[in-house]
Structures are given as C-alpha cells and as structure tokens.
Amino acid sequence: MREGPDPFGVRDTIETAAGRATIYRLGKLEENGFEGISLLPYSIRILLESLLRHADTEKHIITAEDVEALARWSPENISDRDIPFIPSRVIMQDFTGVPAIVDLAALRSAMQRLGGDPTKINPVIPADLVIDHSVQVDSYGTAYSLEENEKKEFERNGERYSLLxxxxxxxxxxxVVPPGRGIIHQVNLEYLTPLVHLKEKNGELFAFPDTLVGTDSHTTMINGIGVLGWGVGGIEAEAVMLGQPYYMPVPEVVGFKLYGKLAQGVTATDLVLTITKMLRKEGVVGKFVEFYGPGLNSLSLPDRATISNMAPEYGATLGIFPPDDETLDYLRRTGRSEDQVDLVKRYLEAQGLLYSTHKPDxxxxxxxxxxxxxxxxxxxGPKRPQDQLFLSEVPENYRETMRQTFIRKKESGLGLSQDPAYQRWIEDGGTPVEEPETPVAEEEKAGVLEKAFRVTHGSVVIAAITSCTNTSNPSVLIGAGLLAKKAVEKGLHVKPFVKTSLSPGSRVATEYLKAAGLLPYLEALGFHQVGYGxxxxxxxxxxxPEKxxxxxxxxxxTVAAVLSGNRNFEGRINPLVKANxxxxxxxxxxxxxxxxVNINLENDPLAYDPNGHPVYLKDIWPAEEEIKNAEKNSIKPSMFEKEYSGALEGPKRWKELEAPTGTLYDWNPMSTYIQEPPYFMDFPLAPPSPEDIKSARVLALFGDSITTDHISPxxxxxxxxxxxxYLISWGVSPEDFNSYGSRRGNHEVMMRGTFGNIRLRNRLVDREGGWTVYHSRKEDFPEELCEGIPIYDASMLYAENNTPLIVIAGREYGTGSSRDWAAKGTFLLGVKAVIAESFERIHRSNLVGMGVLPLQFKEGENADTLGLTGKESYDILGIEYMEPHGELTVRAKDENGDEVQFQVTLRLDSAVEIEYYMNGGILHKFLRDSVKKK
Structure with missing residues (x-):
C-alpha cells in the first residue's frame, strides 16, 4: 500500500455529462498484481471498490490487509478477516425507522447531559426514511377506502409523524418520504437509487456505485437492479449513519445459474417460491447469492427484483443480479434522465461490471x-415462505393439517365430540380422525362447494394484493387485472366473507392499471385500492367483518389468508387467521x-357462472402475450416522472402536521407513542468490568424457527x-391501540409485548402465547401463581430479585424481519444470554448490538440431548476471557442439585463485536467514544 491519496494506484477517470470524474478502476488492481479480479463475483467486486475508495481516507479505518483479504478472494481462499464496509447510504421504513430516530434523539439528550455537543449526533452517511408500514386496511371494497384509511392513519400516527x-x-x-407514496423497496428501486453516484468532494468529481444497508430485511430487493445492499438491524443502521463501519466477514458467494424460460401461465412469484425452497434446502444463511446465466435474458428487471426481494426467505444476506442492458432500459422506463443512464453505462463498462452472457462466468x-x-x-404456506406447494397439493395439505390438528387434540385427552371445530369439520365433509388415510370423497367435495357461502375451515377470509415482492412487478399486477376482467365477463363474484384489498407498491401502479383499463374490473371484484404501503x-x-x-x-x-406478500409466519397476518x-x-x-383453499385449482371448477356452468382457472388465466401487450401499451416513463416529482412533499395532512423544532427533541412524558428509552440514563463513561452470569433462570424454552414475529409482534x-x-391504564381505549409496530417509539409498550405473539410456544408451559413459569421459592411468591404467568410479569418479578435471565432455543432462532425490538425487548426484560442451535444473521447482530450474549450449542447438542428442562439454574463462565468464535462453559443445576456442564460456541464473531458487548451495546460504545472527543 502506497503513501498518499491513491494507496493502491487504481485511480482513473471517465468522461461524463457533468465533466471528468474520478473512479477507482478495478482493472488497475489486476494490473498491479492482483490476479483474477475480472473473474470475481460481481458482488465481491462492488464490495472491493468500496474498500479501495475508502482506503485513502485520513481515518485509516480500512487497511491494506482489508483490501487484500477481499482482492484475493477465491472459493478456496476466503479470508476469516472481518472487513469494514462503508455504504453510500442508509434506508429505513417507519416501523424500524421511528425507533432509530428515537435512539438518535436519546443520544442527543444523553450527549447534552454528559456535557458534549448534541449536534455531533448527526447522520454522517445520507439516510432516507420511507413511511409505508403504518397504513392499515380498516376500510375496503369501496371507492373511498383509500381516503378513509389515510385519514385513520394520520389520526393514529400523528405523534410518530410529528417526531419524523x-x-x-x-x-x-x-x-423523509411521506406516507402515501408507496412501499419503501419499490420507491427505492424506482426513484431513490441512481445505481451510480456522481458527487463532488474537495473540488473533485467522483463516480462510484450505489451501495446501502437498510433497516428492513427486504432491502435486498434493490439487488435486482445490481445495487449491493441488504437488511441490517436498526441498531447497526444507526451506527452506520453515525459514521461507524459495518463490520462483516468476507462472504461466500453462491452462484445460481438460470436458464430456459418460464412456461405459459407461470409467474415470477412461482419462480421465486421455487428458488426459495431450493436455497433453503441448500443452506445459504450468511452467504451472498448471485444470479447469472442465459436465463437472465428472459427476466425483466421487476422479475429480478421479485427474486431479490425474498433473499431473507431463502436465508441469504443478499440475492443479486449483475446489471446488464435490461437494467439500462429499466432506468429509462422509470423516467431516469439520459445523462444518468449514460453515466451508469460509462461507469459499468469502465469497470467491466456490465453483465453479458458472452463473458466468462x-x-x-x-x-x-x-x-x-x-x-x-x-x-x-401455511406458515413459512419456504414451504412451497403446487396448486394440486394445496387441498391435500389443508386437509392433512386439519386431520393432524384433531389427532393432536384427541391424543392430548381433549374430547372431540363437543369440540365445535371438529363438529364443523365433520359437517363440511371432513374425514374423521379415526380414518386419517381416507381421502375426501367426491360427494364430500361437492358438499363443501354447496356450503361455499358459509365461513368454515379452509375459507379464505383475506385476499390481499399487497407487499413489495409482487406489487413492484407490472406483469403480475396486470395479470391480476386481466384475470379479474375475464372473471367479471363470465359473471363471477368474490365470496361475501372475503376481505379483499389492493395495496400497490407505488402510485405508478395505479396509473398503468388505469391506462390498461383494468382497475374497474379489479374493483368490481372488491379489490379497491386501500393504501400505498x-x-x-x-x-x-x-x-x-364482525360476523x-x-x-x-x-x-x-381454521381459516385462511391468501396474499401476494413475502411473509406468512404464525400470528402475523391476522390473529384470527391460522393458515396463511x-x-x-x-x-x-x-x-x-x-x-x-380446500380446492384443487388445476382440476376443480373455480366457480360457476350465473347459468350454472363451471368456470375453471385455465378459462380465465391471461396469456403471456396479453400481459406483455398491456404492459407495452400502458406503462410510460412520464408516469414515473409525474408521480415522483413531488415524492418528498407528501399529502395535505402531512404538510399541516405540527412538529417540534430545535436540536433536542422535547420528550412528552404523557405520550403513549414516543418515550425516551432508558439505555443511556445514568450512563457511566467507563464500561463495566466483564462478569460471568451466575444463577440465571430460564425465561423461555423454545423449539425451532422462532421468528422475530414470535419475539416482537x-x-x-x-x-x-x-x-x-398498560395502554388502558393510560386512558387509551382498545380501538385506539393501533399496532405494536406503530408503538415502537415507546419502550414501555414494546417490552410488555416482547415474546407476546399469540402463537408462541414456550415449552415451560402448556399453552400458546406469551406465558412462562416463575421459578420462585415459595416464600417469594404464592406457588399457585408461579405457573402460566405473562412473560413480562415474570421478568419483572425476577428483576426485583436481581435474577439474570436466559432464553434457550432450537434452530433458526430469530428468523424473519430485521426487527431491532426483538433484541431491545429481550434486553429490557433482563435476558443476559440466548443459547440456540443456530441464529438468523440479523437477529444475532441485533442481540450483540444490545449487549445480549448469543451462544450456540455445539453440533449435535441441544436442550433435549443435554436433558435440559428449563427449570435449572444456570451459570455461564469464561466471559472475562472471551475470544471471537471461542467457547464458554455453561453449568446447569436442577432442583435436586444435579449438574449438567457443557460447552457452547460464543457467537461474538469478531473483536469489534466483543468490544460492543463489553460496552453494553454498539450505541453505548459510540456514545462513550463521542464524549471522549468533545
């Protein structure tokens, strides 16, 4: 590494419409002795460019060793070094963004109390927040639903929006992108990303790739356009905004070759569900996935974005498509200027980053x-995104699920004769549990169809065209519109008990559905627009509906929801809907x-027309050519230019919103939405000395696949x-509760909701929901109240006795959304460590960011193999001498005094993470460092 402003000798220039711009040319690195750069995965080269560009800064955060660790990447030589990544920008949505802003405001207040300059707490890396998670489907099926839902959204969320x-x-x-513009990831794709930045620094013009981290796990949707970005915890995103690098291991990169072409009647949604199942089976947690091959030529950019969006569902850090000619065309189609498209093309060509199937893989x-x-x-479905079902398998899956439900009830000693759920099952032709192998007879199927207007097991009560995954893609939205048109023309109707909704990812979707003449047909079936979120x-x-x-x-x-989303975890969609x-x-x-859902759409009639003739799905499914023609004739660049020209202005209600001013936020102690969190109160400038965890009790004992929805609904x-x-005690009526997501600015609500999912199963108790056992001595607490008390109440009792807590879990702990409150709530309940068989990437990082110790059972060991019941008292030893990926000793003593001792792997994966943990969390370290610099 040389001295001076160009330590690796890779600076060069390209001509742009704005003048000559400096780039960090990857080819020069290859000329200077780093062989094989041009054959590195696209994602690694983008990451490498970022390291090169930041290696010549005065801070010396990025070293020659960091650059070399990545430049010499090969399948056989992946460095175990953690590298510091500095993205171009940060993006947030309001559910995760509001608590991030609350934390920044709290940091400013703490800085003031500690005698520092609160204005130093300020984003260094540009950040955008898109408000898209707060609109709720209260009104549906009418022309005024959109207006009504927006009105209620502002009534409920005024305090949160005032903070923003x-x-x-x-x-x-x-x-801030105000409410009503669209879903964060689609706004990001269609408007916020330039793909290549052009910025001036110290009088010099620089061109460099767009890269980002986001507080939503589906930030990966931006990978569809070739932007390197992924979801991180809100705590990590805050640190990045404040100028801290994101430390990450050098990734493995899984190449996913696509070839062939989708058949008639097959959508990008079907493709992504297939890919999700394949990659979950492969095991790609913590890895990059990169798509390549001749199949890319038949995939539109929205198709690619659909696939990239669901990277969290297939478990990868990201799922990226390298940019090609389709990418450039997409920029034009979405209203980007010719100068910007020219900049992107010149930059990508200069860096050898424009993908072509003619180049070596x-x-x-x-x-x-x-x-x-x-x-x-x-x-x-019915519970996980990776559980793919072909159309013909859906009714069989549903019926088997129901049979197993009743078999479990019978085996647990619950009588079925008086069970209303079982009675309804039998009435509607369900197979008795004594005959689990007996298929449903044809006459029984007919009986179900005759009762089609009655709500029963398997009834679809929610049908929602929603979510960033699919409403970003004109082909499937137009496909839905064409199918609706054909259905209406055949006299078909939606069943009266189905709650229907259309929530496009951007306002542009409305424009092209109108231009194609399809919106009236969707509305005729009840799919009126309910919001843009x-x-x-x-x-x-x-x-x-009440009935x-x-x-x-x-x-x-057991009723069903069918939605065009990416998440269908238990208890997430609606508390009354078990199958999603x-x-x-x-x-x-x-x-x-x-x-x-008790229907085989491949063979059974979808419905009957007014004359009693059967109508099959194939009769109304639109042909690919119809969809393409409608797209071509209805989508114009001018639509994107018009809808995004005022993207930052917002509706009238937003403009008229009253908001405080000043450097410090004026905390309102009477607010039930926004409260100053306790993390930085009575803040010691010196971090506490590390200590072993002694005499801890188990707050919860879980099985596999506990999601962040289970932990923090x-x-x-x-x-x-x-x-x-709690809210009722503050005078809030239940109809004004809003949601947990909307109240993430108030720790009092969120800590009470932690582990509060109605479908949660804690093995310490024999009931669903947020319940546990208080392992007390009889003199501490009445024995009859120890069993089956709310997890929050138990944690407060433990806090009174200064008893530390732990959580024990199985595989894939923390899968799902990048929900920082799943870690914050865990911390505030007094949990000091989580011992699991494996962790999902983002949740593990969030636990570290909050100072909660993530520990992993050794391969082949878990609570069952070790004979752990959760009733033991636990010591966790060796914390003072921790090393990344090292081992700690856990000693569990049961009520009889018998001990089980075992080793666990420390999932603090770097020296930096150990430093975060020793400080009590990532923001605690940042605050201490900031005060020292005052």
Whole structure:
C-alpha cells in the first residue's frame, strides 16, 4: 500500500455529462498484481471498490490487509478477516425507522447531559426514511377506502409523524418520504437509487456505485437492479449513519445459474417460491447469492427484483443480479434522465461490471442451477415462505393439517365430540380422525362447494394484493387485472366473507392499471385500492367483518389468508387467521373467487357462472402475450416522472402536521407513542468490568424457527395482554391501540409485548402465547401463581430479585424481519444470554448490538440431548476471557442439585463485536467514544 491519496494506484477517470470524474478502476488492481479480479463475483467486486475508495481516507479505518483479504478472494481462499464496509447510504421504513430516530434523539439528550455537543449526533452517511408500514386496511371494497384509511392513519400516527417531521429539520443528511407514496423497496428501486453516484468532494468529481444497508430485511430487493445492499438491524443502521463501519466477514458467494424460460401461465412469484425452497434446502444463511446465466435474458428487471426481494426467505444476506442492458432500459422506463443512464453505462463498462452472457462466468464458492421451464404455478404456506406447494397439493395439505390438528387434540385427552371445530369439520365433509388415510370423497367435495357461502375451515377470509415482492412487478399486477376482467365477463363474484384489498407498491401502479383499463374490473371484484404501503403482509390487515370474526371464534375455525406478500409466519397476518398462503396476484384474485383453499385449482371448477356452468382457472388465466401487450401499451416513463416529482412533499395532512423544532427533541412524558428509552440514563463513561452470569433462570424454552414475529409482534395489541393493560391504564381505549409496530417509539409498550405473539410456544408451559413459569421459592411468591404467568410479569418479578435471565432455543432462532425490538425487548426484560442451535444473521447482530450474549450449542447438542428442562439454574463462565468464535462453559443445576456442564460456541464473531458487548451495546460504545472527543 502506497503513501498518499491513491494507496493502491487504481485511480482513473471517465468522461461524463457533468465533466471528468474520478473512479477507482478495478482493472488497475489486476494490473498491479492482483490476479483474477475480472473473474470475481460481481458482488465481491462492488464490495472491493468500496474498500479501495475508502482506503485513502485520513481515518485509516480500512487497511491494506482489508483490501487484500477481499482482492484475493477465491472459493478456496476466503479470508476469516472481518472487513469494514462503508455504504453510500442508509434506508429505513417507519416501523424500524421511528425507533432509530428515537435512539438518535436519546443520544442527543444523553450527549447534552454528559456535557458534549448534541449536534455531533448527526447522520454522517445520507439516510432516507420511507413511511409505508403504518397504513392499515380498516376500510375496503369501496371507492373511498383509500381516503378513509389515510385519514385513520394520520389520526393514529400523528405523534410518530410529528417526531419524523422534527427529525427532518433537526438532522442533516436525512430525508423523509411521506406516507402515501408507496412501499419503501419499490420507491427505492424506482426513484431513490441512481445505481451510480456522481458527487463532488474537495473540488473533485467522483463516480462510484450505489451501495446501502437498510433497516428492513427486504432491502435486498434493490439487488435486482445490481445495487449491493441488504437488511441490517436498526441498531447497526444507526451506527452506520453515525459514521461507524459495518463490520462483516468476507462472504461466500453462491452462484445460481438460470436458464430456459418460464412456461405459459407461470409467474415470477412461482419462480421465486421455487428458488426459495431450493436455497433453503441448500443452506445459504450468511452467504451472498448471485444470479447469472442465459436465463437472465428472459427476466425483466421487476422479475429480478421479485427474486431479490425474498433473499431473507431463502436465508441469504443478499440475492443479486449483475446489471446488464435490461437494467439500462429499466432506468429509462422509470423516467431516469439520459445523462444518468449514460453515466451508469460509462461507469459499468469502465469497470467491466456490465453483465453479458458472452463473458466468462465468474468463479463462485458453490453453484446451483435451475431450468426455469420446469417451474410450476405454486403457493407457499401455511406458515413459512419456504414451504412451497403446487396448486394440486394445496387441498391435500389443508386437509392433512386439519386431520393432524384433531389427532393432536384427541391424543392430548381433549374430547372431540363437543369440540365445535371438529363438529364443523365433520359437517363440511371432513374425514374423521379415526380414518386419517381416507381421502375426501367426491360427494364430500361437492358438499363443501354447496356450503361455499358459509365461513368454515379452509375459507379464505383475506385476499390481499399487497407487499413489495409482487406489487413492484407490472406483469403480475396486470395479470391480476386481466384475470379479474375475464372473471367479471363470465359473471363471477368474490365470496361475501372475503376481505379483499389492493395495496400497490407505488402510485405508478395505479396509473398503468388505469391506462390498461383494468382497475374497474379489479374493483368490481372488491379489490379497491386501500393504501400505498405494506398493509396485510406486515400484519396491518385490519379487523375482519364482525360476523366473520364471530363465526371463526365461536366454532374455533381454521381459516385462511391468501396474499401476494413475502411473509406468512404464525400470528402475523391476522390473529384470527391460522393458515396463511403466499401467492401471485392473479392467484390471490382466483382464491378470492373460490373462497376456500380446500380446492384443487388445476382440476376443480373455480366457480360457476350465473347459468350454472363451471368456470375453471385455465378459462380465465391471461396469456403471456396479453400481459406483455398491456404492459407495452400502458406503462410510460412520464408516469414515473409525474408521480415522483413531488415524492418528498407528501399529502395535505402531512404538510399541516405540527412538529417540534430545535436540536433536542422535547420528550412528552404523557405520550403513549414516543418515550425516551432508558439505555443511556445514568450512563457511566467507563464500561463495566466483564462478569460471568451466575444463577440465571430460564425465561423461555423454545423449539425451532422462532421468528422475530414470535419475539416482537408487529400487529394487533390484545386488550388483555400486558401491553394492552398498560395502554388502558393510560386512558387509551382498545380501538385506539393501533399496532405494536406503530408503538415502537415507546419502550414501555414494546417490552410488555416482547415474546407476546399469540402463537408462541414456550415449552415451560402448556399453552400458546406469551406465558412462562416463575421459578420462585415459595416464600417469594404464592406457588399457585408461579405457573402460566405473562412473560413480562415474570421478568419483572425476577428483576426485583436481581435474577439474570436466559432464553434457550432450537434452530433458526430469530428468523424473519430485521426487527431491532426483538433484541431491545429481550434486553429490557433482563435476558443476559440466548443459547440456540443456530441464529438468523440479523437477529444475532441485533442481540450483540444490545449487549445480549448469543451462544450456540455445539453440533449435535441441544436442550433435549443435554436433558435440559428449563427449570435449572444456570451459570455461564469464561466471559472475562472471551475470544471471537471461542467457547464458554455453561453449568446447569436442577432442583435436586444435579449438574449438567457443557460447552457452547460464543457467537461474538469478531473483536469489534466483543468490544460492543463489553460496552453494553454498539450505541453505548459510540456514545462513550463521542464524549471522549468533545
């Protein structure tokens, strides 16, 4: 590494419309002795450019060793070094962004108390926040639903939005995209990303790739356009905004070769569900996935974005497509200027980054391949995105799920004769549990169809065209519109108990659906626009009609939701809906018409026309040519230019919102939405000395696949929950509770909601929900109250006795959304460590960021193999001498005094993470460092 401003001798220039711009040319690195740079995966080269560009800064954060660790990447030589990544920008949505802004405001208040300059707490890296997670489907099926839902959104979220208006003015390098513009990832794709930046620094013009981290796990959707970016925890994003590098291991890169072409009637949704199942089976957690091969030529950029979006579902850090000619065309189609398109093309060509199937394939750690012609129409569900089902398998899956439910009830000693759910099952032709192998007879199927207007097991009560995954893609939205048109023309209707909704990813979608003449047909089937936001997929599905809710609860029915989203975890979509299926928008419309998932859409009639003639799905499914023609004739660049010209202005309600001003946020002690968090109160400038964890008790003992939705729900707040009782005590009526996601600025609500999912299963108790056992001595607490108390109440009792807590779990702990409150709430409940068989990437990082110790069972060991019941007292030893990926000793002593001792792997994966943990968290370290510099 040389001295001076160009330590690796890679600076060069390109000509742009704005003048000559400096670049960090990767080819020069190869000329200077680093062989094989041109054959590195695209994602590694983008990461390498970032390291090169920041290696000549005065801070010396990035060293020659960091650059070399990445420049010499090969499948056989992946460095175990953690590298510091400095992205170009940060992006947030409001559910995760509001707590981030609350934390920044709290840091400013703490800085003031400690005698520092609060204006030093300011984003260094540009940050955008898109408000898209707060609109709820209260009104649906009418022309005024959009207006009504926006009105309620502002009534519920005025305090939160006021905070964001304050932040707009108080912080530099921070922009807010107001409500009603669209879903964060689609706004990012269509408007925010330039793909290549052109910026002036110290009088010199620089060109460099767009890179980012985001506080939403589906930030990866931007990978579809070739931008390197992924989801991180809100805590990590805050640190990046404040100028801290994001430390990451050098990644493995899985190459996914696509060839062939999708068959008629197969959508990008079907393709991504197939890919998700394949990659989950392969195991790509913590890895990059990079798509390549001749199949890219038949995939539009929105198709690619659909696939990239679901990287969290297939477990990868990201799923990226290198940019090519289709990428340049997409920039033009979405209204980018010719100067910008020219800049992108010149830069990519100069760097050898413009993809072509004529170039040699990159080298990858491992490869998979898929012939896209083999993909079939499918759904995923009823609980996980990776559980793909072909259309013909859906009714069989549903019936077997129901049978197993009743078998479990019978085996647990619950009588079925008086069970209303079982009675309804038998009435509607369900197979008795004594005959689990008996298929449903044809006459029984007919009986189910005759009862099509009655809510029963398997009824579709929610059909939602929603979420960033699919509403970013004109082909599936137009496909849904064409299917609706054909259905209406045949006289078909949606069943009356189905709550239908259309929530496009951007306002442009409305324009092209109108231009194609398809919006009236969707509305004729009840798919009126309800908002421009995440809605159903995040759990903002709103209440079901009262009669439907009553029928479900009185008969304990297992009903279904079909949505074009990316998440279908338990308890997420609606508290009354147990079975949730992901599907393409056309299939959402089809299932709304069918009204049940107990149907084989490949062979059974979808419905009957007014003359009694059967109508099959194939009769109304649009041809590929129809979809392409509608796209070509209805989507214009001018639509994007018009809709995004005022993207930062917002609706009238936003402009009229009152907001505080000033450097410091004026905390309102009476607010039930925004409170100053306790993390930096009575803050010691010296970090505490590391100590072993002694005599800890188990707050919860979990199995596999505990999601961040289980740990920190985003949806409804039950009135009889600790959070609900807290809000009622503050005079908030249940109809004004809003959601957990909307109240993430108030730690009092969120800590009470931690581990509060209604479908959570804690093995310490024999009931669903946020319950646990208080392991007390009889003199501490009445024995009869020790069993089955709320997790929050138990944690407060433990806190009174200064008892540390731990959580024990199985595989894939923390899968799902990048939800920082899943870690914050865990910390505030007094949990000092989580011992799991494996962790999902983002949640592990969030635990570290909050000072909670992530520990992993040794291969082949878990709570069951070690005989752990969760009733033991635990010591965790060796904390003072921790090393990255080292070992700690855990000693568990049961009530009889018998001990089990075992080793666990420390999942502090770098020296930096150990430093974060020793400081009590990443923001604690930042605050201490900032005060020292005052």
């Amino acid at each position: 208006r304050w932040a707009q003015k108080a912080f530099d390098n921070f922009r 990159p080298v990858f750690s491992t490869t998979l391949e898929l012939d896209m012609s083999t993909v079939k129409p499918s759904l995923a 995440c809605t159903t997929c995040i759990g903002n599905s709103g209440p079901l 439907v809710s009553q029928e479900i609860q009185e008969n304990d029915l 299926f992901l599907a393409s928008p056309p299939l959402v419309v089809a299932y709304a018409i069918a009204g049940t 985003a949806g409804d707040i039950p009135s009889d929950s600790p959070a609900g009782r």
